[in-house]
Amino acid sequence: MNEFNYFIPTRILFGAGKLNELATVSLPGRKALVVISAGKSMRTNGYLERVLSLLEANGVKAVVFDRILSNPVLSHVTEGAALARDEQCDFVLGLGGGSAIDSAKSIALMAQNPGNYWDYIQAGTGKRRSVPNKALPVVAVTTTAGTGTEADPWTVITNEETHEKIGFGNADTFPALSIVDPELMLSVPPLFTAYQGFDALFHAAEGYISNAATPVSNLFALKSVELVTAGLPAAVRDGNNLEARTQVALANTLSGMVESLSSTTSQHAMEHALSALHPDLPHGAGLIMLSEAYFSFFADKIPHLLDDLARAMGEDTNRRQGGKHAFVDALLKLQRDCNVDHLKMSGYGICRDEIPALAQNAYDTMGKLFERDRYDLSFDETVTIIQNAYR
Numbered sequence: 001m002n003e004f005n006y007f008i009p010t011r012i013l014f015g016a017g018k019l020n021e022l023a024t025v026s027l028p029g030r031k032a033l034v035v036i037s038a039g040k041s042m043r044t045n046g047y048l049e050r051v052l053s054l055l056e057a058n059g060v061k062a063v064v065f066d067r068i069l070s071n072p073v074l075s076h077v078t079e080g081a082a083l084a085r086d087e088q089c090d091f092v093l094g095l096g097g098g099s100a101i102d103s104a105k106s107i108a109l110m111a112q113n114p115g116n117y118w119d120y121i122q123a124g125t126g127k128r129r130s131v132p133n134k135a136l137p138v139v140a141v142t143t144t145a146g147t148g149t150e151a152d153p154w155t156v157i158t159n160e161e162t163h164e165k166i167g168f169g170n171a172d173t174f175p176a177l178s179i180v181d182p183e184l185m186l187s188v189p190p191l192f193t194a195y196q197g198f199d200a201l202f203h204a205a206e207g208y209i210s211n212a213a214t215p216v217s218n219l220f221a222l223k224s225v226e227l228v229t230a231g232l233p234a235a236v237r238d239g240n241n242l243e244a245r246t247q248v249a250l251a252n253t254l255s256g257m258v259e260s261l262s263s264t265t266s267q268h269a270m271e272h273a274l275s276a277l278h279p280d281l282p283h284g285a286g287l288i289m290l291s292e293a294y295f296s297f298f299a300d301k302i303p304h305l306l307d308d309l310a311r312a313m314g315e316d317t318n319r320r321q322g323g324k325h326a327f328v329d330a331l332l333k334l335q336r337d338c339n340v341d342h343l344k345m346s347g348y349g350i351c352r353d354e355i356p357a358l359a360q361n362a363y364d365t366m367g368k369l370f371e372r373d374r375y376d377l378s379f380d381e382t383v384t385i386i387q388n389a390y391r
Contacts, residue, residue: 004214028137029090081110098147146196148256150178165276195284207258227251269366293388
C-alpha cells in the first residue's frame, strides 16, 4: 500500500464554460476527425456546430464521423480510421459520451496501425499483437458524466460478429486534452443522467475494492462516491441544476482517474457480457441491475472496504436494514432516489436460461477483471450472482 505508480498525462479543462477555450487552447494538430454518435443530440443541441466553429477559430479544419452507436462496434472503428487516413487528419476529437470518446481513441489507434483493431485486443478472440505505432492524439469533449473516459486510456468496443465487448488501451490512448464543461450536460435526459452517474459510481467503488487500488486512487474513489451521492438525485430531478451537474461531472472525472490508477472488478466483466449479447442495454443500467446481488455477495468478504464506501455515501455503518450491508442499503436508496430501482434484465430480452452463457462470456472476454477481485469467484458463484440479480 505504500508503493504506487502515478501516470495520468491528460490535460483537463474542467468547469462551466470551459468549452470556449477550445478556440484558443493549444491543440495537437491542424485537422481533426470529429467523432460523434449516430443520434441527433450533438446536432440538435448545437454542440457539433459550436465545436466546429471553435475549431475553425483555432485554425483547425475538421471532418465529421457520425456513425457511433451507444455500445460502439468494431466495424465503425474500422470505418472511422479509414476516413481519418483518407482525409489526412492529424488528431481525433471525440464529442459526446463514453461511446463517442472511446471510439475516438480506438479510431486514433487504427488510423496509424495496420490490420484489424481486433488484432491488438488482448483477450477473447483478439490476436494479442503488440501495437507497432503510436495512436493519433485524442481530444475529448465530454457531454455526459458516466465513463470517466476523459481521464483514462481505456476504450470498450464490441465485436458484433463474435459478441465480445472488450476493453483496451495503452499510454497513447490517454486523451492529450479533455474538456469537461457541465453546461454541455444540462440536456441529458433524467434516465440517462442516472445510468451515467451510476456508471461513474461503480467505476469508483470497484476501483476502491480492487486489489489494484492505491492510496491515490482511493482518495479519488471516495470523493467520487461522495459527489455522486450528493449530486445525482438533484441532477435527475432537475437537469438544469448546474451545481448538481458539476458535482456529478467532477465525480465522473475522478472516477476516470481511479480507472487510470486502479481497475474495475468482476461486476464490470459481468455487465460487459450482458450488453455484448444485448446491445440495446445501456451499460449503466446493466450495472444497476447487477449491483445489489454483486455487493451483497461481497459484503462478508470485504466488509471494511464496503464500510468505507458506505460512509462516503453518508451511511451509518452500525446500522443495517433487513440484514443488508450499509453500502448495499445506500445503493438501493440512491437507486430509489434516481428512479432506477425498477430495472429488470427481462425488460431487455435477457432470459434466465442465458445466465450460464453470460457468465462464460464474462470470463472469456474480460476474465482479467476477475483477477482484480479480493476474493476468487468461482464460475458457479458468478452464475449465482447473476441469477440473484435477475428479474
